[in-house]
Amino acid sequence: MVRKSLIERENLEVHISNWPQVNFENLPEMHRDIFAKRKQAVDLYMTDRATILDITKQTGVNRVDLFRLIKRCLDYDEDGKVYGYRALIPYKRMKSYERSKPINVKDKLEKVSFNGSFSKFLDEHPSIAKLVLNLYLNKSQGGVKRPRMRIIDIHDKFVRACKNEGIIENEYPLNTYNKGLRSLERFFRKLQNDHFTEIVSARFGVDAGRRAKRVPSTYHSKNIITRPYQQVQFDGHKIDAIFTITYTTPLGHRVQETIDRPWLLLLIDVATRTVLGYHICLEKEYSSTDVLQCIKRATMPWREKTLSIHGLRYPDQIGYASALISETSWAVWDELLFDNAKANLANIVKDRLRRVIGCDVNAGPVNMPEYRGIIERLFGLLEENGYHRLPSTTGSNSKDPRRQDPEDKARKYNISIEHLEELTEILIANYNLRPHSGIENFSPLGSMKQKIENNELVRQLPEEKRSELIFLSFQAKRRVAGSVEYGKRPFIQFEHVTYHNSILSTSPWLINKELTLLVNVDDLRTIRAFLPDGSELGILKAHGHWGIIAHSLRLRKAIYKLKRDQKINFSADENPFEIYIGYLEKNNDKTSRVKLAKLQHQQPEIYQQVTYEKNSDQNLPSPKEGTPDVHQMPITKKLKRTIVF
Template sequence: MKPVDLQNGPRSLRLAEWPILDDSALVEGQRAVFQQRKLAIEAYARGETLRRIAEECGIHGYTVQRLVRRAQQAHPDGRLWGYRALVPHVRVRSYERSKAPRVLVHETAGNAGAFAQLLQRHPGLALQLRRELEAGNVALQPGEPGRLTGVKGAAARFHQACRELGLGAGDYPLNQQDKAIRSLGRTLRAWMQDDFDLAARAAGTRVKPASALRQLPERGAGDAFDTVEFDAHKMDVRLKVIDRDPLGGEQSYETERVWLLAIIDVATRCILGYTLSMKRECSRFEAIATFRRAVTPASAPELTLPGLSLLPSGGFVSQVVEQTRYACWRQIRLDNARAHLAATSLDVVCEALGCAADFGPAYQPDDRPFIERFFGTVTATLSRRLPGALAGRAAAHKALKRLRDPKDTLRLIVTTQELEELLDLTVWNYHGTPHAGLGGFTPLEMMQRHVLGIGREPVRLRLIPQPLRERPELLHDPVLCRVHGNLGRGERPYITLFHVRYTSAWLAQRSGLIGQRLRIHYDEGDLRRVRASTQDGQVLEDLLASGPWRHEPHSLLVRQEVFKAKRKRQLDFGTSDNPIEAFLALRRKDAGKRRRSASDIAQVQRERKKASSKTRANPTPPSPPAEPTAQAASSQLVTGPVKGQRLRIERGFAR
């Protein structure tokens, strides 16, 4: 609000926007003066002259204009003083000292406003005191009003900063009896009283702001697929993996940890996509896998556990509402995790999917309340009901003691495959359960109202392009790989991706591509086949991995772990050996001691199960082998003399 222009009179005066005051709280003398001033201000706002106001209200015209100027000044709460400035003996401006501070060696009075004057002259000192509170050097003890600790240390550092600015023993605050330590403490307490977040930080507690109390605009979304929230949650549950050794026996090992990554639609509370990760920390590949699952159609889960039943009113979004298949959102809210800030993740979010990324503040999960509330629902309805749940810190310590006990058994702990089925069941039934935040509607019913236009205008969905629907691996940024080969030695063209050669029948015949670079798109969950294209955009035939890597389903994580163990000389396999089986044999040796090894075994099992289910869903008939011809056989032979060359092995590669 702009202050009133007294030259224009009361035309710019808007009393309706002034903060009101309950005059019944004033004493009788103050109430009479306040009502008299209020009547004079209201008469002035109606356009009456100052002389008539002085005759009717008994207040001089100059006093009326002075009261208007006082009421139009800014209050510390961000509003105008308004009617609060009409109370007698109320200061609308803080005290500002104009004289130089006195030297007080044996006294403690006479320097009102000297500390504020010092901070105003040297803003760097005020910043240093602010940092003392933000860094936690000055703490606030529990209770009301609370006792400050660490003030003496902050005062010593403050005095040292004063000396560095050139203030000597004859200058304030070093010339005072108490070195202004009481003024420093009062200033710190006053700052905390004006800033609740600063006081909570000094008290060592995390603030959970409510949207209704933050005085901020509502960050919700009114339409489906307008705004979504994405985050990762570490599930507090113990898991085991059942491994079958080559002799047919079963061994149970406890895994390290499990992460749940999910995307929720803000307007309908529907879970668009979710994935489980067995890694120690989530990476950008898990984030991109969740994005890909959210924009591709989902199928009904296959339940093998007895006693599980799917609600008839539940289901997955893309399965129940077919219009939402391949639909994408407008903006996504994320936190400042490194997996989300990776360049690859941002390219997928902003370029491939064409949506905006809204990164919330660090260490404030309440800025994304809907996904956090869903994680709380999963914790209450699933994680804490399992036999191996870790309900809190005390339960975690008890679980660790049990892990060190050789008599502890893993018989009652669920397996990773059982957790996947339970999670599918939880999301399915969650979509068919009435939601309090949706007025009693289920998330699927609310999604149908938005998409089908029931009781409102239907939303316009934005679908991902057709190439992304057919080949979801195009979400990843392409990797440039050079085509190797040598005509003199008879080496056909091939590329090397993550330590493994890739080629195809088409590429093996194109010797003109040797030395050029190809754009490779890969699926991090299955590296048996990659998509290749030239730098000018021509799509080539899919390239297949060489040797056993072509037939054994494996992810990028498993391949990296295999070659990591090989570099450490813990693993050795030949060209005809199965590297995945060799890796499993290595992990079985220490799976009983290291839970990370058990997590690797569980990861391999999940990848094999996923590949087998995909094969059952999309069976491909085997093509009859082509009969070799004499011309084809002769074309594979090298004609002419062949000169041997010295083999050069680049640095950094082991055999």
């Protein structure tokens, strides 16, 4: 027979093999026979195996019902899929009911039906509908934004709004038993089902909304990660514990002070779950320098740490990749996943990843830690296996029963940052050697070793890029200052400090030329400079004490911030480090004490040198106490020389 125009229209899914199916066994027994006859009739018609008359005789479905059923099968649901055989289920509603007759109208039996009344009521009263939606979605209306409201409280405002609209007690919805409460609950339930992400975000907070936005199928990589160093994940985590740091006062007393929860930065290989490197940051927020330190440690060969905690030791197989697998020394990755933290997106980090590591960078969606689920789970594992077992743990939240005066416990047992570093070293080593369910119960290092032995190639850093300094260096451009007219020799200025060398000082033709600088953020005493054509000009040295004492970019910025805020002041001839340390020593607040302790811990050479110079100046012998020094005496008291002919 010839197909009717009904199924020959464009864009209709006429291939019944592609239609969604129905589980026949789940249908009630009274509906199974009806569904079977409907399906048989539709199949015969769609496959052109029988005439309409024969279909009616075989199935009992008449011509009118047959065309009605076919229309239902060819219709599309809200997701854009054809209904197919689902449309043949008896009493299946394919469209939501919309009331056509007015509300509060009685039928022939003098009864009032409220089917579809609530939706129609909201359509007729848009101001009430807007109020209800704003209350449910926590939308502020010019005032203070309130916490999430209960539905019972929203209903009270709904009833009040109805009365303000002039609706009397014998009119819908005030004439119902619960004044529309059940209808309001059903309306919110349908709203939540239709707009899941928006409702969850508005009603249940940012974290729940972030998880609601995540559709698992859209976040899976198109290419399965199977090769070591094919993709790694990076993230930072604040450790759930308090630690102490010890510093020396000007009088020589050793003082113990607690610090803010430190950061643990990690790099983990996705294919093998191996932790490649870590770094601990003691600041309130980690910086781009800390990110680079972590990248450097993940790339360089592992170095054994001296352990001071009694009973703490390395596992027999050490537990770090470069200690067991020679191919992983100086190995680098192809893709790095991290979040949108400011430190991660710094220019120096992106530059080092591109120029040194040679990898692609994937920052991923904003506020979506699930995108890096592997490293997030690792942080939780390290907390439960290590940090949460410390007496000074803060627990996973403020109500955690394990949280019991963590600062007092840290002081009592002297749980120091040195202990944190040693504990973290062993925790990660043990993790790398334990079976992991995500890699078929292989250990992370065992999985990596097997894959590399099976000729999985690992890219290694070239020899010329293996210097420790290259990880912490970045390029900057500065214009040469100076004046021929005033006889001021050429120099450059970087971060408030002047730099020069003999070549630059004797090259007035370089004034106003732009030089490219290679800056090491860990040591700003010297900077390597290059001419506009790319040739090297040489090493430029900082003026004064800035060129003598090794210091980081972070420390210099901290010193000049205090100077800009007029909290300290120093001239070109004064030692800025001595003044900075003196400022921290004079301020008796916790912030200054912690900064002083961190300076002594992280850059002890600065503190030792400044302290030595200060003590040397204070202990100089006076002219009466010892042999006079002509260089320390006033000009008028210089010794006379006797010349003998």
